Amino acid sequence: MNKLICIVCPVGCHLTADKDGNITGNRCKRGEVYGRIEVTNPKRTITSTVATTHPDMKRLSVKTKEPVSKKLMFEVIKALDHILITTDTFIGDVVYPNICDTGVDIVATSEIIFKDGNTK
C-alpha cells in the first residue's frame, strides 16, 4: 500500500495505490491515471525561462509540452541554458525540439516581439 496525494489539480485527492498499482481515493479519472504513473515512472511538466537578446525582455518563459520523467528534471533545466531567443516567438512555438531525447519539445509560454528593439 502506497499513499499519495494527487497533484493533477488543486483539490489534492488522497490516493492509495495497492501492490498491483490499483488506485483508490481519486475523485476523477485523471487522478487514477496520475496514481498509476506516479508509482511506476513519475512525470512532471517542467517550467522555466530561457535567455533572449531582447533589450526589455531578458527572459522568455517556457515549458515541456508534455510531462517528462521526474528523474530528468535537472538535466532538462541544464539543457535550457543553451537556448537563446533572437526572433519573434509566440505561445506554443517550439523553441527547442526533443529535449534530452525525451521526444518532448520545449515550447514558449509567453510571446516576445522584436520590433526596432522594442516590445509591441
Add this chain to the structure above:
Amino acid sequence: MKVDIAVIGGGAAGLAAALKASSDDVHVLIIEREKKLGGILHQCIHNGFGLQVFKEELTGPEYANRFIELVNNGKISFITDTTVTDIYKQDQFIIKATSIEQGLIQIEATAVILSSGCFERTRGAIQIPGERPAGIMPAGSAQRYLNIDGYLVGKRIFILGSGDIGLIMARRMTLEGAKVLGVAELMPYSNGLTRNIVQCLHDFDIPLYLSHTVTNIVGTKNLESVTIQEVDAIFEPIPGTEKTFEVDTLLLSVGLIPDTAILEHLKPDMSLVTKSVLVNQHYETSVEGLFVCGNALHVHDLVDYVTKESELAGNCALKYVKRSEHPNKAYLEVIPSKHVRYVVPQHIEYHTFQEPIEFLFRTTKKAEAGIFRILQNGKVIKEKKAKYIAPAEMEHITLSPQDLIDISSIYLEFEEVVS
C-alpha cells in the same frame, strides 16, 4: 478623459472584470501600472492555472494571455505604464494617475472596479529578531528577479512561511542550482496547497519544519545564518530546540495583504480580518459605484477563483452604470461563526437578492471531514458536507433567496466530523 467604468489594475481580476463590464454602449478603461497587461501572472511561470476556468493546465503567462487577447480584440480601452495616485468622489469618481508619457492625467468615471491585487508581508511586518543584513526578501520579489529579470538571488536558501509562493520558489531555485535547506512554518499545518507541498518539497527532499519560526538572524553585510526554533501552543519559542542554517538568503512567504491604499479618500467600510473593504453580493462597497474584486478584496489561492469572482463584479458594475436610479439599500449581515475566519461577501443587499450567492470563506481549523452550515435565528438554512478542509484552502457554499427565513443576520459555521 471620461469613461463609464474605470478598472484599476490589469491583472487576472481586472481583465476578467473588464471583459464582463464592457458592452456596446458602456466604455470601459483599464489602468495598468506595468508596461503590459497580465499582472503577477507574468512571473508565475509554473503550471496549474486554469483547471477550473479552461479545463486545462496552463502556466501563469498562458492564462493571462487568454484574457489579454480577448481585451485586444474587444472594445475595452487600456493604458499601461500608468499609476493611479488618488480617487475622489463627487457626482462621478475622479481618478488621478501619472505616467512618464502623459504626466498627470485625470479620468472621470461613473463606476470604479478596484482590482489592484495584494502585496507581500515583509520582515518588518513580522518583526524577526537579529541583525539586518542583505539577503532577506519576500518570496515574490525573488520570483520576479529570477523569472522576469533572470537573476538567482542566492545559492543557499532558507524559507520562512509555507505560503504557496514560498513553496513554488523552493522548487524553482532548487532546479536553478540553489540549495534550499528547509521551510519553517509557525502554524502546526502548512499554509500552502497540498499539491505544492508534494511537488515542490517532497519531490526535492526539502524538509518542512511545522510549528517552527526564525528566532535569530546573523550577518553584518550579507546574511550568514538563520536560527529556527520550535514554538509551543501560544507560539512562544521553546528553549533548547534551536537549529542553525548557514544560508545567504532568507525568503519570506508569510502572507499577502490586499492593496487598497488607493481608497484612502473614499473611506469605504473595512474588515479587520481580510484587511480590505466590506462588500455585498454585487461586490459593491459602502461607497456607491465602487466595486472591489480579486486579491484586492481577499487573497485567493487559485487564480480561477479570482476570475470567477471578478466576472461577477464586472457584471454588477455594468448593471450599475446602466441603471438610472439607485434605490436605498437594506442589508443583512453574514457573520463568520464557529471555526470560520472570514466570509465574502460580508453583506447581502436584501431587495436585490434574486440570484443565488456563492460565499467564499476560510476555516480556522484543519480537518479530514466536516459540515459547513448557514444559520438564521438558530435554524440551519443550508448545509454542505466537505472533506480535507484546511485554512489554506478556500471553501465555498451557495445560498438561494428562498433559503432565508427573514432579514436577520446569518451565521456561517464549520463543524468537524470525526469518523
